[in-house]
Amino acid sequence: MLPLNTLIHVNKDSKVPIYQQIIERFISLIQVGTLKKGQKIMSSRKLSELLGLHRKTITIAYEELILQGWLETKQSSGTFVANNLPEIVSEKLIEMPISLPKKAGFNFEQKPVLRREVVKAFDKLHLDDGFPDPRLAPLLDLARAYRGNLIHGNSYVKLGYGDTKGSYWLRQELATYLNESRGLKITAENVLIVRGTMMGMYLLTTAFVKIGDFVVLGEMTWASAKINFQHAGAKILNIPTDENGIVVDALEELCEKYPIRLIYVTSHHDYPTTVTLKADRRIKLLKLAEKYRFIIFEDDYDYDFHYQSKPLLPLASADEVGVVLYSGSFTKSISPAFRVGYLVAPEEVIEHLSYHRRIIDRQGDTMLENAIAELLHEGVIQKYLRKSLREYRERRDFFCELLQQKLRNEVSFQIPEGGMSVWTKFDKSIDLVKTAENALKNGLYFSNGVQHSLSDRNLNATRLGFASSKIEELEKCVEILKKSI
Structure with missing residues (x-):
């Protein structure tokens, strides 16, 4: 022994x-x-x-x-x-504790396109990508509704398996809310609940985009969207963006050359420039989709925050032939931690997407979905959005005035009509990457803008989010930014 x-x-x-x-x-x-x-x-x-x-x-x-x-x-x-164990040749003893190996014991392909830095929240000052301020969120109301849904009612039903499309109550409330606020004409059967826009886009590419399909993006676009389509094996085609949104005439030229499968658009507040796609281009885009039978994925990530007047209704509100797949979420309305989003489409599409959703996520957080449904039913979320809109407008105006006063010679921008960030161009003499590094050392985070640069030119521009910071915090942010250039 x-x-x-x-x-x-x-x-x-x-x-x-x-x-x-x-x-x-x-x-x-x-x-x-x-x-x-x-x-x-x-x-x-x-x-x-x-x-x-x-x-x-x-x-x-x-x-x-x-x-x-x-x-x-x-x-x-x-x-x-035990005598029935296989014979093992003695190896060098491994001292406790035994850790899992860093390297896998099998081969697999690593796609470089998926390797991307994960931006995490931290307690420093920030001019982020355009996130909401969770300090304004109706957290007490949400906690009350969540607790009530958790402990009341039939626990076997509420805590068991549910509909793969998501909570029926939430889908009903969302249909009512979207019909009233966005001019849609839908029922609960036109809604699929997802964890957020990213999940919705993944379902879309899995269900409708095959290897080699042509997908159109604006030349500057949301990196996560581009990665999703690249991962699916799509061929990416780009069209320019100007002060009126994506150039739809350029899309028409592509339609004459290629069998376009899908276009990804942020029509309300273009990402990253925040400009709104004008009405004439919206009409033409819908006509092209009908003629060439391609999908429009409309990512309406911050529709509720528009400051000029009543915002333009989404493309989905004018879709008469079922070509628009409309996406939104409470991530940008309340907080990124609340992973509840939605897709709106013809019933046939929702049914098809629900089959795909089931194999990656059997169902969402039913308690959270029902809690949000309750707050929509009570009007709590609508009241919160109205209050936030006033607050964010004040922060936008203050922030833009600060930039104009403190950095008049260093930056240029257009005051955004909506959204939660300012598309800011820095003077070509300024090293934006180095400036971002200096700012971080001084306690301020903002993106260095590299992800927004085009293959043929460096735009030297970035999104500076104002919504998640109070007035006094914005003052400190601009002071540090000025000092860091």
């Missing part, structure tokens, strides 16, 4: 129970071949004495190892390593 007391070490300060540490060490010794099949193991009494542990701890570990098939007992003979 091997001297197990020298091979098994326990850490009494660890949160892992001692008996579990012993089990894991025995399994490791067997797996590397130090303990061989059929080898006799010292008694629980002897090992407990050598390790200075209670015998019951060792007994529990042995019993579990026997149940798992690593050890076996022979009457009147003792405990042995």
Whole structure:
């Protein structure tokens, strides 16, 4: 018998129970071949004495190892390593704790297009990509509604499996809300609940985009959208964007040359420039989609925040032939942490997408979905959006005035009609990457704009989000930005 007391070490300060540490060490010794099949193991009494542990701890570990098939007992003979285990050549002992290898034991393809830095929230000052301020969110109302939906009603139904399309109550409330606020003409059957726009786009590409399909994007676009289509194997075609949104005439030229499958648009507040797609172009885009039978994926990420007058209705409101797949979420309305979004489309499309949704996410967070449905029904979210709109307009005006006063010679911009960020162009003499690095050292985060640069030219521009910062925070942000250039 091997001297197990020298091979098994326990850490009494660890949160892992001692008996579990012993089990894991025995399994490791067997797996590397130090303990061989059929080898006799010292008694629980002897090992407990050598390790200075209670015998019951060792007994529990042995019993579990026997149940798992690593050890076996022979009457009147003792405990042995199970005889039916495969023969393993002894390797160098591995000291506890054993960590999972960093490298996989199998081959797989790594797509460079998927490798992208993850931006995380932190407590420094920030001029982000255009996120809402969660301090304004109706969190107490949401907590009340969530708790109520969690503890009241039929628990078997509420806490069991539900519709793969999402909470029917939320889909009903969303249909009413979108009909009233966006001029849509839909029912609950036209709505699919998703975790957010990213999930909706993934479902779209999985269900409708094949390798080699032609997908059209604005020459400057949301990087996550482009990555989704590239990952699906689509061929990307680009069209320019000007002060009136995407140039639809350029799209028409592409339609005459290629069988376009889909176009991705942010018609209300173009990403990243924030400009609005004008009415004449909207009409022509819908006519082209009808004529050439391609899909319009309309990402309406911040429709509720428009400051000039009543905003233009989405393309989906004028879609008479079923070519628009309309996407929105509460991520940009309330907070990124609340992963509830929606897709709106003809019933046939929603049914088809629900089949695909089921194989990646059986259903969403029913409690959260019902809680949001309750707040929509009560008008709480609508009231919050009206209050936020006033607050964000004030912050936009203050921020733009600050930029004009403090950085008149360094930046240029158009005051955005809506949204939560300012598309800001820096003077060509300014190194925007270095400026962003300096700002971060000084306690301010903002994007260095590299993701918005085009292949043939560096725009030296970025989005500076104002909505998530209070007035006094915006003052500090601009001071640090000026100092960091």
